[in-house]
Amino acid sequence: MEMTLADPRTDFDVLIIGAGLSGIGVARYLKKECPEKSFAVIEEKPCVGGTWDLFRYPGIRSDSDMHTMGYAFKPWTRPKAISDGGSILGYIREASRENGIDPHIRFERRVREASYDSGAQRWTLTIDHGGQTEILTCRFLFSCAGYYDHHKGYLPEWDGYADYKGTLVHPQFWPEDLDYTGKRVAIIGSGATAVTLLPSLAEKAAHVVQVQRSPTYIINRPSEDKYANWMHRWLPDRLAYALSRWRIILGGQMRRKKMAANIKAAKKFFIAGVAQELGDRVDWKKHFVPSYWPGQQRICAVPDGDMFQVLREGRASVETGEIDRFVAGGLVMKDGTKVEADIIVTATGLVLQFMGGMRVRVDGAEVDPGSLLIYKGFMYSNLPNLIYFTGYTNASWTLKVDLVAGFACRLLKHMDKIGATQVVARAGAAELAEKNTAIKFISGYFLRSAHLLPKHGKAFPWIHEQDYMWDRKTLKRGKVDDGSLEFSGGTPVDLPAEQRAGVAAAAE
Numbered sequence: 218m219e220m221t222l223a224d225p226r227t228d229f230d231v232l233i234i235g236a237g238l239s240g241i242g243v244a245r246y247l248k249k250e251c252p253e254k255s256f257a258v259i260e261e262k263p264c265v266g267g268t269w270d271l272f273r274y275p276g277i278r279s280d281s282d283m284h285t286m287g288y289a290f291k292p293w294t295r296p297k298a299i300s301d302g303g304s305i306l307g308y309i310r311e312a313s314r315e316n317g318i319d320p321h322i323r324f325e326r327r328v329r330e331a332s333y334d335s336g337a338q339r340w341t342l343t344i345d346h347g348g349q350t351e352i353l354t355c356r357f358l359f360s361c362a363g364y365y366d367h368h369k370g371y372l373p374e375w376d377g378y379a380d381y382k383g384t385l386v387h388p389q390f391w392p393e394d395l396d397y398t399g400k401r402v403a404i405i406g407s408g409a410t411a412v413t414l415l416p417s418l419a420e421k422a423a424h425v426v427q428v429q430r431s432p433t434y435i436i437n438r439p440s441e442d443k444y445a446n447w448m449h450r451w452l453p454d455r456l457a458y459a460l461s462r463w464r465i466i467l468g469g470q471m472r473r474k475k476m477a478a479n480i481k482a483a484k485k486f487f488i489a490g491v492a493q494e495l496g497d498r499v500d501w502k503k504h505f506v507p508s509y510w511p512g513q514q515r516i517c518a519v520p521d522g523d524m525f526q527v528l529r530e531g532r533a534s535v536e537t538g539e540i541d542r543f544v545a546g547g548l549v550m551k552d553g554t555k556v557e558a559d560i561i562v563t564a565t566g567l568v569l570q571f572m573g574g575m576r577v578r579v580d581g582a583e584v585d586p587g588s589l590l591i592y593k594g595f596m597y598s599n600l601p602n603l604i605y606f607t608g609y610t611n612a613s614w615t616l617k618v619d620l621v622a623g624f625a626c627r628l629l630k631h632m633d634k635i636g637a638t639q640v641v642a643r644a645g646a647a648e649l650a651e652k653n654t655a656i657k658f659i660s661g662y663f664l665r666s667a668h669l670l671p672k673h674g675k676a677f678p679w680i681h682e683q684d685y686m687w688d689r690k691t692l693k694r695g696k697v698d699d700g701s702l703e704f705s706g707g708t709p710v711d712l713p714a715e716q717r718a719g720v721a722a723a724a725e
């Protein structure tokens with residue numbers, strides 16, 4: 218069903234929130250698999266791209282390979298598998314244009330509230346558009362709003378922060394005109410952003426110091442996938458892409474299994490790699506031996522060892538320990554070490570949020586996001602006609618999004634076939650009481666916000682399996698109606714008290 222930008226429609230079969238990597242991919246599946254469904258994409262920014270438009274710091278790149286971070290339907294044909302942010306942005310925009318998604322996007326609209334009515338089996342979205350309120354309705358809501366707040370980055374509180382006289386920068390809001398040539402730069406952080414910035418800033422800066430509280434696992438990876446490039450030279454793009462994807466997916470699966478089977482050997486392997494890169498020029502035992510096990514946080518890949526190279530050459534260094542305070546000229550560590558810096562980059566992380574920060578209601582009751590259960594990593598307990606799209610922590614984001622998008626289209630078709638207008642992953646008091654509080658993923662940004670976000674239950678289907686092959690089995694080949702979803706013509710939801718805002722919080 219085609220529409221144009223001037224389309225005055227306010228009611229849709231599906232509304233997709235977000236025009237980032239997920240939203241564009243999901244819109245393409247919907248358009249192809251369910252061409253009769255009307256849909257629009259609601260996007261707060263004036264352009265497509267999400268994360269890859271927001272982050273503009275020097276050297277911004279993926280840390281996944283683009284053969285699995287690319288869409289299944291659009292071959293990644295550029296030679297670099299670990300790609301710069303600009304090329305990823307170009308790829309998403311190209312996908313949007315090529316698949317006729319652009320005319321469906323309503324830009325500069327922020328969804329403030331989503332409210333479901335089981336009587337009408339429809340969602341009503343309250344949208345802020347340049348200070349005016351717009352109302353749109355739909356049968357199905359697809360949340361592709363990402364997992365973090367694009368408006369603010371995480372900043373710990375430090376003593377003396379206001380005393381610092383140099384330039385402070387958060388990577389999420391990098392000033393386009395920041396000149397760091399010949400400057401002394403300190404980067405606070407140990408995640409993917411810090412290790413990307415370090416070699417990049419070291420190209421022009423006088424010296425760059427990475428200041429980290431504790432070490433992270435870092436691995437050297439070639440930026441080009443020579444097998445993929447070889448295949449693209451000799452085979453049609455689609456075939457070469459499919460083969461490269463499978464090689465990477467199966468290789469990753471095998472590595473994860475091997476790692477889980479002998480975690481001590483995995484730790485040794487990562488540390489030996491760093492020791493070999495840095496030799497005796499850097500105290501790698503102090504700066505690169507994490508206290509946690511591999512896999513408990515995302516492992517940082519550095520393309521072609523760029524970070525190790527600047528450390529070996531002395532153009533950059535690492536300081537591991539707690540920051541005591543900011544002072545006029547830089548930082549003082551708890552052990553008394555001074556870090557002089559003209560520029561301090563706070564690569565301290567993201568602020569996670571639920572569904573683009575919007576308020577959610579079901580039959581008038583406001584939902585407490587922190588009390589919801591995750592259903593197979595794409596629905597939430599007792600939220601009807603809503604699918605959310607997220608990625609894996611141990612593999613590329615888009616692998617999961619592609620699978621869920623395919624499943625979502627099958628679900629819509631199935632509902633049409635059986636005449637259902639509402640689907641809900643219903644959880645009663647027994648399931649809701651069974652939250653799994655054992656946290657396997659311990660990245661700081663996740664732990665900080667875990668209490669505000671939906672939870673895993675004790676067992677399938679109330680979990681998000683971090684396993685592509687398992688998801689392929691259940692989402693691609695498994696039955697849509699596997700007995701755990703409730704299909705109806707609009708049975709009232711009667712949101713359990715445990716999931717209502719205010720009630721849930723008071724009970725804690």
Ligand SMILES: Cc1cc2nc3c(=O)[nH]c(=O)nc-3n(C[C@H](O)[C@H](O)[C@H](O)COP(=O)(O)OP(=O)(O)OC[C@H]3O[C@@H](n4cnc5c(N)ncnc54)[C@H](O)[C@@H]3O)c2cc1C
Pocket residue numbers: 234235236237238239240259260261262266267268269272278279280281286326327328329361362363364365367410572573574575606607608612613614615
């Ligand atoms: C610096 C960085 C590097 C990363 N590198 C990798 C990587 O190498 N590999 C990997 O797999 N993952 C990576 N990720 C994770 C990355 O976020 C995903 O890969 C992917 O880009 C997420 O896409 P998305 O469309 O789901 O969300 P986003 O990119 O966050 O896009 C969400 C969109 O929704 C819009 N939106 C949000 N809320 C609302 C609202 N209320 N109303 C209207 N619009 C709204 C936003 O404006 C945005 O355009 C990285 C993340 C960051 C921050």
